[in-house]
Amino acid sequence: MFSKETYLKRRNALRAKFNDGLIVFLGNSDVPMNYPDNTYHFRQDSNFLYFFGVDLQGFAGIIDVESGKDIIFANDIDIEDVIWMGPQPSVKDLAALAAVEHSFPFSELGKLIKDAQSKGRKIHFTPPYRAENKILLEQLTGIHTSKLKESSSVELIKAIVSLRSIKEPQEIAHLEEIMDIAYEMHTNGMQMAHEGVYEREIAGLMEGIALSHGGMVSFPVILSKRGETLHNHYHGNLLKNGDLVIMDAGFESPLHYATDHTRTVPVGGKFSQKQKDIYQIVLDANNMATTLIKPGVTYRSIHDSATRIIAKGLIDLGLMKGNVEDAVNAGAHALFMPHGLGHMMGLDVHDMEDIGQIYVGYDDEIRPATQFGTAYLRMGRRLQPGFVITNEPGIYFIPALIDKWQNEKINNQFINFDKVREFIGFGGIRLEDDILVTETGSRNLGAKRIPITIQDVEAEVQKNTGI
Ligand code: GLY
Numbered sequence: 338m339f340s341k342e343t344y345l346k347r348r349n350a351l352r353a354k355f356n357d358g359l360i361v362f363l364g365n366s367d368v369p370m371n372y373p374d375n376t377y378h379f380r381q382d383s384n385f386l387y388f389f390g391v392d393l394q395g396f397a398g399i400i401d402v403e404s405g406k407d408i409i410f411a412n413d414i415d416i417e418d419v420i421w422m423g424p425q426p427s428v429k430d431l432a433a434l435a436a437v438e439h440s441f442p443f444s445e446l447g448k449l450i451k452d453a454q455s456k457g458r459k460i461h462f463t464p465p466y467r468a469e470n471k472i473l474l475e476q477l478t479g480i481h482t483s484k485l486k487e488s489s490s491v492e493l494i495k496a497i498v499s500l501r502s503i504k505e506p507q508e509i510a511h512l513e514e515i516m517d518i519a520y521e522m523h524t525n526g527m528q529m530a531h532e533g534v535y536e537r538e539i540a541g542l543m544e545g546i547a548l549s550h551g552g553m554v555s556f557p558v559i560l561s562k563r564g565e566t567l568h569n570h571y572h573g574n575l576l577k578n579g580d581l582v583i584m585d586a587g588f589e590s591p592l593h594y595a596t597d598h599t600r601t602v603p604v605g606g607k608f609s610q611k612q613k614d615i616y617q618i619v620l621d622a623n624n625m626a627t628t629l630i631k632p633g634v635t636y637r638s639i640h641d642s643a644t645r646i647i648a649k650g651l652i653d654l655g656l657m658k659g660n661v662e663d664a665v666n667a668g669a670h671a672l673f674m675p676h677g678l679g680h681m682m683g684l685d686v687h688d689m690e691d692i693g694q695i696y697v698g699y700d701d702e703i704r705p706a707t708q709f710g711t712a713y714l715r716m717g718r719r720l721q722p723g724f725v726i727t728n729e730p731g732i733y734f735i736p737a738l739i740d741k742w743q744n745e746k747i748n749n750q751f752i753n754f755d756k757v758r759e760f761i762g763f764g765g766i767r768l769e770d771d772i773l774v775t776e777t778g779s780r781n782l783g784a785k786r787i788p789i790t791i792q793d794v795e796a797e798v799q800k801n802t803g804i
C-alpha cells in the first residue's frame with residue numbers, strides 16, 4: 338500500500354467533487370473456478386484499491402459526502418479462517434492503514450444504505466462488472482441487476498476518471514520501477530524465439546517472470562506466430578525459422594499497476610526483407626506517435642497521424658494505392674490496422690475500462706468515431722500531463738478480412754488486393770510502448786526501451802541460439 342495519507346487525500350479529493358450522497362465502493366470477493374473452495378487468483382477491484390487500498394476479499398468502503406466520514410465494512414476472520422489462512426490483521430487495523438477511522442461488520446453496509454435511501458439520499462456506485470457484486474448490489478440497493486448499469490452514477494464515474502487519469506508522482510515512480518520487469522519478461526521471451534520452441538514455452542516463461550517478481554501478468558499473455566489475430570491466446574504452435582512472433586504481455590505489480598508492451602520478433606533472429614519492410618512502417622508509426630504525444634494534443638489526432646504513416650508506407654510498397662489523405666479518410670488503412678493506437682494504463686491495463694471507456698477516453702469535445710477500425714480507438718481526448726498511455730500501432734494480414742473487403746469491393750480504389758494476397762500467411766506486427774505525458778511532451782516509461790529497432794531485435798534474439 339501507499340501511505341495512509343495517500344488514501345485519505347484521494348477520498349477527500351473525490352468527496353470535494355460532490356454536494357451530497359453516499360459513495361459506495363464494493364471490493365471484490367473470491368470467484369470459484371470449478372468448485373467453491375478452488376478459486377481464481379484474487380484480484381481486488383481497482384477503484385477500491387485506489388481509494389481504500391486494502392487488498393483483501395470481502396471489503397466495502399463508503400465515503401459519506403455530508404458527514405465527511407469514511408467507513409470500511411468487512412468481517413474479522415474467525416478461528417476456522419485462522420486455521421486455513423493463518424492469522425490476519427483485524428479490520429480495524431487494516432482500515433487504519435488507509436486512514437479510515439470507522440469500521441463495521443459487513444452486515445451493517447445494507448442497513449446504512451437502506452437508511453440513506455429512506456431519507457432520499459443519493460447512492461453513488463460504479464457499474465459492477467462481476468456477477469457476485471451485481472447480486473450483492475441488488476441486495477443492498479433493491480435495484481434489479483439488469484438496471485444497475487443505468488442506475489450507476491455518471492457523476493461518480495466522471496469524478497473517478499478526473500482523479501485516476503492524472504497519475505501521482507508516486508504512481509509514476511512505481512510505474513517506472515516496474516518497467517524493469519517488463520524489460521526482463523520481453524527480452525527473455527525474445528531470446529527464446531528459435532526454431533523448435535513451442536509458443537507456450539515462451540508464454541510460460543514470460544508469465545513465470547511476472548510471478549517470480551511477486552505480481553502476475555496484467556492480462557492473459559498474447560503470444561503467437563498467428564499474430565494477425567489481434568488477441569491470440571493460443572500458444573500451441575511450434576516455431577520455425579521465418580515465422581514472426583507477436584509477444585504482447587505486461588506485468589501487474591504487487592500494488593496492481595500494469596505494464597503493457599508488444600514486440601514482434603523473427604524466429605531465429607533474422608527478419609526477411611519482406612518482414613523488414615512492414616516492420617519499419619510500424620516502427621516509424623510508433624516513433625512518430627511518441628514525438629507527437631504532448632499536453633493539449635488530442636490522442637485522436639495522433640492515432641490519425643500514425644494511420645497516415647501506415648497508409649503511406651503501404652502505398653510505397655504497392656499494397657495500397659491513391660492519395661494518403663483520401664485513403665485514411667475513407668478508412669482504407671483499417672484493412673491492415675483495424676484497431677486504435679492505444680489506451681490509458683494504470684491500475685488496470687485498460688485503465689478504468691470497467692466504469693466506461695466513453696468517459697475514460699472521450700469527452701464532450703472528442704466523441705468516439707463510428708468508422709470501422711477507428712471505432713476501436715479507446716482514447717481520443719486531449720492529453721494532460723500525468724496521463725499514462727500506450728502507443729501500439731500495427732499492421733496485420735487477416736485472411737477473412739481481406740476476403741470480405743475484396744469480395745465486397747470495400748475501399749477497392751485504395752487497395753491492391755492482388756499484392757495484398759501475397760502477404761496471406763505473413764501474420765502481423767505490433768509494437769507497443771508505455772508513454773508518460775509530461776509537462777512539455779512525453780517519454781517512454783522505463784530506464785531502457787525494450788529492443789525495438791530491426792538491428793536490436795535481431796541481436797536480442799541471437800543472444801541465444803535456441804534449444
Ligand atoms: N495489450 C493488450 C491490449 O492492449 O489490449
Ligand code: MN
Pocket residue numbers: 597680727729769
Ligand atoms: Mn495495449
